[in-house]
Amino acid sequence: MNRIFTLLLGIFAYCSAHAQVEVVSLAKLEAVLSSSTDTVHVINFWATWCKPCIEELPYFEEAHSFYASSNVRILLVSLDMSSELERTLLPFIKKKKLQSEIVLLNEPDPNAWIDKIEPSWTGSLPATIIFNGTSKKRLFFERQITKEELFSTIQQMKE
């Protein structure tokens, strides 16, 4: 009985850990980017090895809880290697208790997809896109964002 319980617990832990991070392809991101709903989308590209990314993560987390009941969607797109999902990304999310929606983009050849996400992006991290699906207002930051910039841009996009 005990063994079955441990096994079930193990399966549950495995599944719930997996539920946290979906491994996605470019198509999934393109679908989000072409969304036409009246939602402010904040898409942040980051990685666990990227120090400035980790420094700004708390702002996205704050925005996630602050705007929980409004049309604001925070999406953290990890560019960690997919082979690092179990070993690095999931433990990092657990340790930092991250609540925002997180996906891992698993696409080779960035040269083939960076321009499809944002033509002005040279490929450095962190990078953040904030846009409104209805008004088509859109801003792109290829650098660390400040908390003030994040909140004021979201607010501006909501109006």
Added chain:
Amino acid sequence: MKTFMLALFMMCATSLYSVEGLKVGDNAIDFTLKNIDGSMVSLSDYAKDNGVVVIFTCNHCPFSIAYEDRIINLHNAFASKGYPVLAINPNDPVSVPEDSFEKMIERSKEKNFPFNYVIDETQSIAKQYGATRTPHVFLLKKQSNNAFTVAYIGAIDDNHSDVASVKQTYLSNAIDALIAQKSPAPESTKAIGCSIKWKK
């Protein structure tokens, strides 16, 4: 006072708008930077080569680390054909202590770098070239007047995480094109990398 403020404003405006960087076909700006062996290295030192593979890279960035062996192999394959690698670390060691000059010396000894590895202490070369991330390649080609021009900008290949899965060897294709007296195609590519850590 007003003039002073205006001058200050103009200075800030210029510094903001001068970060465009080099494009393919532009003349490569010469520089003199300190190498890990203590000597000073300039582009003009490569006058007898056919080109220089300038790579902005560093010690700490996982992408740079993933490419270290490939950069060594590129140098070993192309230096004898007149295209040696020149690695430049542009990062501010205050924000990343792992990228200090001392650590560069350590890393180059550990990995036995066969190429020059210089430090861009003022970060002005990275800014003038328009480097934004590590690794970031600027392949230079020597012209008949001995000046270097930019022939290719971008990525080393299309798969940082798995050498075995590489399909496009962008940089070595570009060097091969130069050796064959052709223009690299594509002449620029993009890659994900660590942002250069600028001084605050």
